[in-house]
Amino acid sequence: MTLLNAIMLAGPMEQFEIMQIIPFHVGNLDLSFTNSSLWMVIGVAAISLFMFMATRRLSLVPGRTQSAGESFYIFIADMLRGVAGSEGMKFFPYIFTLFMFIFASNLLGLWPSIPGTPAKWHTFTPTSHLIVTFALGMVTFTLVVVYGFYKNGLGFLKLFVPSGVPILMLPLITIIEIVSFLSRPISLGIRLFANMLAGHLILKIFATFVASLLVAGPWAVLSILPFMGNVAVLLLELLIAFLQAYVFAILSCIYINDAIHPSH
Amino acid sequence: MVMADKDQTSYEDPNDEDRLDRLGQKIAKARGEKHETGPETHSTLGKGWRLATELVAAPMVAGAMGLGLDRWLGTLPLFLLIGIGIGFAAGMLNVTRAMKEMEPDKGDDDDE
Numbered sequence: 001m002t003l004l005n006a007i008m009l010a011g012p013m014e015q016f017e018i019m020q021i022i023p024f025h026v027g028n029l030d031l032s033f034t035n036s037s038l039w040m041v042i043g044v045a046a047i048s049l050f051m052f053m054a055t056r057r058l059s060l061v062p063g064r065t066q067s068a069g070e071s072f073y074i075f076i077a078d079m080l081r082g083v084a085g086s087e088g089m090k091f092f093p094y095i096f097t098l099f100m101f102i103f104a105s106n107l108l109g110l111w112p113s114i115p116g117t118p119a120k121w122h123t124f125t126p127t128s129h130l131i132v133t134f135a136l137g138m139v140t141f142t143l144v145v146v147y148g149f150y151k152n153g154l155g156f157l158k159l160f161v162p163s164g165v166p167i168l169m170l171p172l173i174t175i176i177e178i179v180s181f182l183s184r185p186i187s188l189g190i191r192l193f194a195n196m197l198a199g200h201l202i203l204k205i206f207a208t209f210v211a212s213l214l215v216a217g218p219w220a221v222l223s224i225l226p227f228m229g230n231v232a233v234l235l236l237e238l239l240i241a242f243l244q245a246y247v248f249a250i251l252s253c254i255y256i257n258d259a260i261h262p263s264h
Numbered sequence: 265m266v267m268a269d270k271d272q273t274s275y276e277d278p279n280d281e282d283r284l285d286r287l288g289q290k291i292a293k294a295r296g297e298k299h300e301t302g303p304e305t306h307s308t309l310g311k312g313w314r315l316a317t318e319l320v321a322a323p324m325v326a327g328a329m330g331l332g333l334d335r336w337l338g339t340l341p342l343f344l345l346i347g348i349g350i351g352f353a354a355g356m357l358n359v360t361r362a363m364k365e366m367e368p369d370k371g372d373d374d375d376e
Contacts, residue, residue, distance in 0.1 A: 179322055180358050187322075190320065
């Protein structure tokens with residue numbers, strides 16, 4: 001019963017609350033180690049462990065872990081080569097890291113919290129915060145801008161000047177192209193953040209339905225319905241955890257391709 | 265050692281350069297090339313989210329830029345409205361591009 005009470009008392013937004021684990025302040029800057037940082041560290045540790053296990057005993061006929069690791073490698077490598085060509089393969093480490101980090105964060109966030117632990121040790125999804133996903137989007141954006149200018153010099157600006165446009169329309173079109181370009185990190189960030197936020201909200205709300213039906217006397221029978229719903233949503237969330245990491249990675253590939261071949 | 269099983273299968277000879285290729289061909293033949301690895305596995309849900317955010321992000325960026333200009337120049341609604349207008353145009357452009365990318369038979373596109 002105490003567990004049920006805890007489920008009902010906590011609002012659906014409480015799972016997104018940032019809590020300090022190790023407070024650390026420099027002047028006005030709050031650099032505390034929070035639950036978000038903790039789950040990023042857990043994500044990175046999980047990826048490192050997985051990749052270490054996968055590459056520990058390399059053999060020509062791969063074992064289970066090795067072929068799992070290899071299929072991640074092949075998946076990302078094929079995607080990047082398909083979008084940006086073999087020239088884009090120099091960005092493979094970045095795209096692979098990006099994909100694995102987002103995937104691990106999304107997936108680990110679906111892990112249930114240990115009942116009865118203080119809120120700051122609860123499971124947390126770093127990618128459910130706009131600032132995190134936006135920062136990841138900005139890394140891609142910065143990479144594209146810096147590499148685009150480094151590779152093409154001022155020719156990179158051709159990206160904003162489509163060919164075959166009447167001279168009268170050119171200033172307007174250029175402004176629109178620039179806005180479209182600037183909106184990329186925002187749309188990357190919002191998409192991932194909104195997906196994660198929405199999924200976790202739905203899970204929590206369905207869980208609240210289950211809990212409140214369970215204490216409603218004879219109506220407790222009906223609690224199986226939201227419970228089944230929650231199972232279905234959780235399965236969907238597993239798919240979304242992968243899908244959004246994939247979408248983020250493939251869009252990064254598309255944008256990097258723009259930096260390599262800047263002409264529309 | 266190596267010579268002993270040479271006649272049976274040569275895949276285990278580490279000095280044979282082509283052994284992986286031959287194994288790959290054999291596997292591909294056994295699979296009957298039904299498995300084409302391509303990144304075009306967008307689900308409908310992914311597409312929907314993609315288009316929605318592409319449409320929304322541009323007006324937000326342009327609107328924020330307009331608002332910034334207005335704050336600076338003290339012409340409040342003017343550049344905000346222009347910005348949102350341009351933002352919608354850019355959003356439509358983004359959506360059109362995203363749709364074009366999603367088309368299954370794009371065949372490396374006609375740009376460049």
